[in-house]
Amino acid sequence: MTSNDRVPHKVFGISGWKNSGKTGLTERLVAELTQRGFRISTIKHAHHDFDIDKPGADSYRHRQAGAAEVAIVSGTRFAIMHELRGSPEPSLDEILSRLSPCDLVLIEGYKREAIPKIEARRLDARNGAPLAPDDPHIIAIAADHQINDTDLPVFDLDDTIAIADFITSATGLCN
DSSP states (O other), rough: OOHHHSSSSSEEEOOSTTTTTTHHHHHHHHHHHHTTTOOOOEEEESSSOOSSSSSTTTHHHHHHHOEEEEEESEEEEEEEEEOTTTTTOOOOHHHHHHHHHEEOOOOOOOTTSSSOEEEEEEETOOOOOOGGOOOOEEEEEESSOOSSSSSOOOOOOOOHHHHHHHHHHHHTTOO
16 A cells, blocks of 8 residues: 555655755656646655754744744744654654645655655766665656666656656546
């Protein structure tokens, strides 16, 4: 069973090693798919400690004081920061369950999740080892160089329209 079976969101992943072009591809896909009229959400997995708050800000001070969650709300957006405080990282399904309804969730990272994914490959990536041979959930490759050793569909990493067409077909969005 994949995340698509357990959560009421259609999901598609963009995986690859650091500097493989995942973020740029995700950004271009969001722009292309929203231009086509789809409501797109994204999830980005970070492998390091990150903070979206700044020391001295009111919300930062609330978190430092021990708040489990801090919501920042304005007339244009809101964000909820949840402090794990030693608890385990939530699963992808837990994060998906917190998202509002949308047509598709693009998931950047989460290399090991059992979701349909495209593997991004760049010659400048930190690691050049292909992921697809060991991951049956990778259903296509997007690369900035020639790929010959696969039966999977291969796209130019910059061919956003063709990749978006593939994703809408693979997820059933084009039906």
